[in-house]
Amino acid sequence: MLNVLPPETASMTTRDGIRLDADIYRPEAEGEFPVLLMRQPYGRKIASTVVYAHPSWYAAHGYIVVIQDVRGRGTSQGEFRLFAHEVEDGVDTVNWAAKLPGSTGEVGMYGFSYQGMTQLYAASGKPAALKTVCPAMVGYDLYADWAYEGGAFCLYANYGWAIQLAAETARLRQDAIAFRLLYNASRNLPFYDGDPRLDESLRKYAPHYYEWVEHHQPDEYWQKLSPNLQGADLPMLHIGGWFDTFMRGTLRLYREMAARSAYSQHLVVGPWGHLPWGRKVGMVDFGADAASPVDQIQMNWFNRFLKQWDRPELEMPKVALFEMGSNQWRSHSKFPSPQPQSYYLLSTGLAAMDEREGLLGTASSSQEVVDTLVHDPWRPVPAMGGHASAPSGPGDRASIDCRSDVLTYTTVQLTEPLTLIGEMVVEVYCQADTPSYDLCAVLSEVRPDGRVFNFTQGYIRVDNSQSPVRISLQPTYMQIAKGHALRLSLSAACFPAYPVNPGTGATFRETRLIDAQIMTLSVGSGGNSPSRLLLRDL
Template sequence: MKVARVQNVVLVLLVVFSSLAIGQGFGTRVERSVMVPMRDGVVLSTDLYFPDGAEGPLPAILIRTAYGKTSTIDWNPAYRALISRGYVVAIQDVRGRYESGGDYVVAKGRREDGYDTVDWLVSQDWSNGKVGTAGCSYLGETQIVLAAAKHPNHVAAIPMSASSGFYAPGRAWSSFDGGVFELAQTAGWFASNGTQIFYGPPPSIDRQKWFRSPASKLFSQAPKIDFDAYLKLVPTLPTFNILQRAGLPPTEYEKWATSLPDGEFFRTKDLAQSSDTFNVPAVFMDSWYDYGPAETIEMFRLFQENAQSETARKNQFLIIGPSTHCGYTEATERTIVGARDLGDARLDFMDIQLRWYDYWLKGIDNGITEMPKIRYYVMGLNKWKTSASWPPEGTTHQIWHLNSGGHANSRNGDGLLQLAVPPSNGSDSFTYDPAFPVPSLGGHTCCTGTETEAGGYDQSEIELRDDVLVYTSDVLTKGIEVTGALEVILYVSSSAPDTDFTAKLVDVYPDGRAFNIQEGALRMRHRNSLSEAVLMEPGEVYEAHLDLHATSNYFGPGHRIRLEVSSSNFPRWQRNLNTGGNNFDETEWEVAQNTIHHSAEHPSRIVLPVVE
């Protein structure tokens, strides 16, 4: 009993000291469902969390979400900490979602609505005229496009996992990879979050009064979704209408699934463009096993290069950890990402967030702007490192060539990964049958709703398939840190007029476990352009460039570097049916004989950025 009492006292003291450490001092007063007017007359429902008893004027943190404002307050422990620290936290349903008026169109009108909301916040009598923004994923995207709008009162941002907010050609909204449709991720997101139907009051009833009344809570605003029906249809054809066939409410999924990767549909979406300029200090956060660390790195660069002031240019920061989507607070003394042990990856993200907003919104000189410009976690080495620039100082590029005796099929084959160029002509062939695709296992994805989960997993079983070519280095006698952008160049031919090629970088441990590090794909019709399609001539050899995005991984002594090459990774990526048709609306397929060529004339290779 005494031990229990002592433990309780210790627990109370820890809570008290933890509260003091984050500056807890104020309680919370909430004004729910405040209708904020936009320039076109549409009102957006916003919950305002006030620090009860705090004397104004007060700074505000704006969080704009497509996922329902009510639950968002508890997504990040920093939100409640900010309230207790004297901030007004405003959480808003974006246009057309939940309690907000207007029509919901994904990635449309976000910069105007964000701008108008900041206008409204700073016009309130409690405001000190400074607004920061916060949030992960879609909530991070809304920060990116608001930053492009350059509201003078938007003075600080922390976009987390917000890579989809940037228009990278062929990667718009992270829905394609090398022209291959991200089936599981895109369909899964739309099935869960894409409905355009929300039940609200008739126009004659005051929207704010309605949503503040108990009557509005008697029914769900969103229609019921039969997610199980959707999951059963993911493996079926055609792919463009699986949500419709599952009986789900209307979404924009069909437009996503049937548009060109770099076509007019995606170009007109409200995403930050390389031509945009910015003027807000920002801390970009992402993860190596999330879907877009390479795009986050590009946004970090863009905010520096296109800054409209020296203050903004000098105050861009980048932090990339080892977790999956929005998993920053999940790191422990033994951080497991998927099935891969990545050691003690803890970082005080709470402290970084609170000090960042304190500096820019309250004027507290706490030294936060003196932190390293770039912090990144080296997986395998299991250590945080810093850099003043990207790529990190001392980066060189190693070229590892593919070679074999003609039988690289499976990890039991003779595929080699070597620094020397193969002296003679060689090739490896495999049969790609869309009816039996290579299954997805881990990787860089999210939101699928399927058994496809992000992270590092042992690929050994997949590497037993004959339709997976496996090229492996000798055992390393010296460790290699690979940090930065990855590219695979393959010389390929096929019996089909169109097919896909996939590549996966793998770290082979001394005990034989083979963990996926990064992966990429290319739909061959898009080998020259992601905005138009050109089919192949069967049997002709083509040069194919596969973007494997970015990573940071240490291949230690005793490990081996491995590259897997195939033509599918399903259901992460939509299968190419090898017909030369649209794929998305087809129900028939052809079996393809695909070949990788490797020689001095056809130097198939992977280019690794190595940090000395």
């Protein structure tokens, strides 16, 4: 590894005259080096070190590393408007970085979340100097992968993030009152009817939040806002986490690019939440191998595509997936998609009252049975772990499954390990006594000692005319051990991951706390209501 010079600050000017500032890390060595670029909105000194090695580590491997504040953030000029300038600013920055002194003229990009999105926006502009990107944890379709899931607003993730962005804008504008208000709110998110002063600050400094709430259908607004990679093609290293809120987007982007790209498309998915990327996720320790290998993988990737190294040690599997349960990395030539297998809901009608009364079996019953749960908005079923709330990951939800407003259906103890991969679907014959209701479906591993650890879930907002209801679950890769059991849990809320449905049919924007109704849900199994779980079993 090379010695690295102290970072220098450099500025560029965009095509419309805005100054953007960056820190540049250089090897202390003669010669020309490729450029690694990260563009981010949180202050360039952070440089995404919550999940990546420090930029100096990358520079020590023979790269010029550029960490830039996007428009209106850090010390960069201009107004920050969510994703509005990232195509043009991204292209201008890539072209500027390619011409830095000591550069080979070839640029690669890396970063996760917003920093991953800046890669896609820059790539959509097709700058010739951009040779490869490594987007991690991205919401490719901003409606379906980021803002909404199953038509329900992703409240916890979006509200918390909007407050964070607003607080940073207030800080940059030296609005101490708004900053303190937003900072305090971030430590105890006010999900119910909030303080008008907080609402005013959020509207002023993060107006996108209200636009996202307003556009509750996948309309033209989302099409224009999401990155458009049509006609763009380059090698991509896709990085995701099974408990990341944007896992749907990572897999959507990978599949699209793998189907049409003329270049290498590789996928790495660990057992991680959005951050950090380590062995302990939620309440489960996935072992030493779950520690993030991403920095070394990215270095090998950049060496291959920016330095044209052709060495055996740079070879990597097309798809590297961490199998939870066995806690091992598995290599695949493509993302597996085995045929779905049906596990049917079976019940005595008491699945809400006793975990032994609801079963999952490989055959449906000829007799139709109805399970009933009553959802009370005063005490909605709480979110625990998963991908849509924090802390993310598995949690012991045994106490939640004991609630009478949660239906549980459990297999017998397995005689052989059961390995599940990809997207599962729950198909439920359900009716409610209100015009609208929500359904949350959670899959868990039930251990012999009584602990119940969730590993994937899905959520949907339902018009009561729908039947059956199909709930798509977060992609996963899980081996359930011999002697353990698989459980499906159904509820009408998962708060505050998603807003409580008032039952009136009103949108989240129109809903008042006082309007929420008690609702009764009936879930059928057997007979003419063969509710089932569709598993992809390796």
